[in-house]
Amino acid sequence: MTSNAQQCEPSTSGIPASLKPGATTDLNELPTSSKSKFPRLARPVPMMRPEYDVVVIGSGYGGGVAASRMARAGKSVAVLEIGKEKWPGEYPSSLKEALSELHVSGNSKNLDSSRWKDVAVGKPTGLYNLVLGEGQNAFVGKGLGGTSLLNANVFLEADKRTLALGSWPSELRTDVDGLDECELLFLLFPRAEADVTGLPSDYSRAKHMLQPSPYPEDYPPLKKLSVLEKQANALGNGKNFYRVPQTTFFKTEVNNAGVQMHASTGSGQDSTGVNDGSKNSVLMNYLPDAWNWGAEIFCECEARYVKRDHSGKGYIVYYAWHGDGREHFQDSFYSELMWVRARELCFLGAGTLGTTEILLRSHAHGLKTSPMVGKHLSGNGDVLSFGYNTDEIVNGIGREDPSASDPPGPTITGVIDNRGPETSPNVLDGYVIEEGAVPAVLAELLQTMLEALPGKQHPKQYGVQERLRHVLSDTETRFLGPYATGSSVNRTQTYLIMSHDSNEGILTLNGKDDAPHLEFLGVGRTEHVKVLNEVLEKATSAVGGTFINSPFYAAFNQQVEITVHALGGAIMSSDGTGADGATNHIGQVFTGGGDSRGVHEGLVCVDGSVIPTALGVNPLATITALAERSVHLIAQQKGWEIDLATKNGKLDLFGPPAHSFPMTTDMVTINTSINSPTREGIHFTEIMDGHIYIGDDIDDFIVAENAAKASSSAARFYLSVDALDVNV
Template sequence: MEFRRSGECFAEGACNDYDAVVIGSGYGGSVAACRLAMGGLRVCLLEKGRKWEAQDFPTDTSQMLSAVRIEHRTFGVSFGPKDALYQVCRHDDSVAAMACGLGGGSLVNAGVVVPTPARTRRNPKWPKDWEKDWEVCEALASTMLRIQDVPIKFRNAKIMDEAVGEETGFKNPEPLKLTVNFDTEDQMYSSKKLGKADSCQACGNCMSGCPYNAKNSTDKTYLLSAIQAGCDIRTACEVQYVFRNLDDTSEVDEAICRRKSRRWLVFLNEFECMASDFVVLSAGVFGTTKILFQSQMRGLILSKKLGCGLSCNGNNVAYLSRSRAPLNACGLDRKKLSEVPFEERPGPSITSSYISSLGFTIQSAVIPIAFPWLLFKGITTYGWPIGYSILDSIVHKVKHLFGQPSQDMVLNVIGYDNGDGKLTFRKDANEICFQPPSDPLLARKIEALQRITKKLGGILFMSRYRSTSVHLLGGCCSSSDASSGVCNSNGQVFDTLNLTTVYPGLYVCDGSLIPCSVGINPCLTIATAAEHVSKHLLQDALDYKSKDVDFVVCPVLLT
């Protein structure tokens, strides 16, 4: 399978003219590219990151450190490669982490799949039009992502069942479903049509990228189908902005605008661009919002709500250190893996999930072997222990820093924040800054984690950041009109000429479209919304193509 990098995209003779250009390859962009290509359109997908194979993922600390880019937005400093697998952004008292690569967040998430809760779908911000086909779209996404049940209860899950099971107001949905392959004997998962997936080894390293090719990430599902349908995939291509290709050439070089049969120009820089009739922005919450902000600077008139409605999905992280319980929550390398029976291994990254009646979920997570645990535990991310006196805190902090990680565990909390965060664009630094939403349940989450820690023993360290999110949503929210959102329920971007008119051919199709917290791991919700958007997008594209419009393929001339 061949992927072209940025330098090859604009070589002499390369075709840069398509029916549709999709920007981003996560749970939104991969769906759009797949459905458009299968519908017979000429599609090109652009991905900022690289293609990651199973053997490329970091398996030790030195490799992990070279796979991370950290940007401190408050001080304006950054380090790490721009195409690093992990993109970590810190601003004031909050931190957000994203993935970069062909497959987006599906490469390094835990793959937990949960249907969108009824509470979320009753939210006044939730688009009512989505309800018309939500179950159908959700079933399509579930099938494409090849969801499977976790086959056994691993030790970590059994211990958490005992600790959390006694907590009133918590329930454990059974069984937990993941986008992970546990059975290579099933012919469906080894067919060439869907792509070969090896079996999960229960090594616990999902969140550093599966080194055993067992995760059903979007590059092995939706994108594989898109490629088979003729979609062109180009990596190492970071889009800067989009420009509406009008007859008026006063603002753009005439040689570029001569291709008047295409409605949009997609710019990677001031000199290299592609032409298409449909542009699908699916670069994630930060990426999509940044592209629209930069497009706005170049004349695209957008809703004043651009950047508003940011949700961190009520995401907080805690660390349980030096528990007396045999948690078995640290990843195994290949050598140790061969010495441990399957049922005694850590299991996938997340094997237990507990839903509170208050509306938040607590999940136990395995620490990948490649994570620099000393740094992860006590130096940069985590502050003082929770619920201790000052003297005890100092003692426990020292023990925490120099203790071994064998009986440690990450606790991930997901819930409902107020969705009132905001993204802004700093023109001088060409970067997105963010203000996290308020979280009315934070105190209740800490109380629940303290009770669990008391039962398991050990020391609880809450993240020092007010928000630690890997589940960003919003920023280009769907709404009924431009006064309250950036897009309509079909993902079409409002042009604000009046409240409901849209830009022809310009769509948003990723998590930035979701207008509120979803309360659970959001990957299935994003893919389901993308299926809904893609259905209308494909029909729009086919209707447009059926008109008497010149669709002769011709490369864009560049200066």
């Protein structure tokens, strides 16, 4: 057990011994194990230092950007991620495996309409996290790489009309009339003044790392993509149909971070984790880059709140470690926390809900913030619906081992982009329709689930012949399974819409047990949602299918949508004050409301929580670009140079990184023991309560204990013990 595991208030004096000269060893000199089947970028938590220059909370797009860029600036960086580290080949491929990774939390009035109550089912470190809310639910991923592990990889920029809305800060907002996309992006994400090397702007930096490309024309044709194109033509939107750029590799090659990627098999498993090594998630680019430049990554560390250091310099991040069985001590787990100090910067990249929750809890623990924290959340106008049992073979069910000639394809490959002024004169009426793929773990359940839903809209032509075909397809599914060629499930098109909602969501903390409470008001602008449903109904009818709305209707007994793109909660202020937002245009957290322009200069939000409005499209490109912008502006303010010119080359993720910081002798011993294949150890956690006598003048233990009790000298230890070698 290292000194970092202490539970007392941290000392803030000077530089830690682990970064001072003397008794140190370079990480490159340490033995590493190559026997693991999968890489492990994360370190054991006992190897965490007491302080770093920079602490990054979360490891999704924003957190990955911050970690990579700060490490390339030569700063010591710690990354804290609540989830576990899982690589392609480790993601669930069966319903049983998937259920073991499911965590459900939030407000359960949707399950029991008579009253509200908090729900917590499953492990908080699970890969799949369903957050139940009032009016709308949210799905997020937890793991090293964040939700990028489970999203559909679509890299589409927000349209210029959305970015010109009054909700955006004046530093980002501009008159975009007559500008093409390249001019717009340059205005919104300009090169830093110090950047004279011709390096790309922030959107281009994001593209460089994420490397989006559309599904290739010379790849096997995809049935679900062809059906979507047919539906686009039926809607009169054929010119708005195209193949989406996505962060999926279609060739086996090394990516721009130096990580070996593999060509996509088109499994359609993106939403549960792609095991073929083609998904260019943050785990495959920004995080390995950060690791190679010396960032130290720690998983199963749940950041709870942040406080200003008592010295006035830096921040203390308090976290709960889900390791060594500590979570079994429920009464103490969230009250007796571990800590790490950020000497200069703390980046919040825990995702929209995670970052907002941390800021709310930080405020409760004394951090001065704007009252706008927790306000103006958006579900990005997300709508999930189905065109069930169409006349077309859709092949929209994921397969772990798909046919090379007839794969489902990546989860999303096409879009009907109705954001333009010709289709949607009012920018807030703009939307995109994308086709989807249901993951294999849900294949056997899909027919039962969809047929149980109320409010089905059958096709306009639904005579005897059409009814007979539908019955036969249903029967084929029941007897031959969902993958049978003519089964109703194999004929089902999945719709994913992103649009503009009312941005009226609120996240608060339950004062009694500190649990977050999510409430969406005016969720999707009801009349607009009706229009979208009519469009989907028309598209479904065009291919002879039955339109089925949100699957959460049946599950929660009311019309409840789900978002996979929650935004807001720590929004950037449009006028630069804490009265209108929680952060400034860089993402720095305001120190108050009203006309206050004061900020915590070292506390910066870099994820979807800062986005002040629905984007009407998949948000990963905008989140990543804004994070690149924020990090580079912060570095510019501090006079730090981020080395973007040096390339990694091909990375050996089983070996040591190219850059590292010196380690103490204790850290060397721990690392050597962990990587030794011959040693056997034990891990356990225990809480010891009692009294302690201060002094050495009493020899008898009973007398000493009584004296300690009389003086109220109590002691309590919440200890995790890692005995790495029981044979010593």
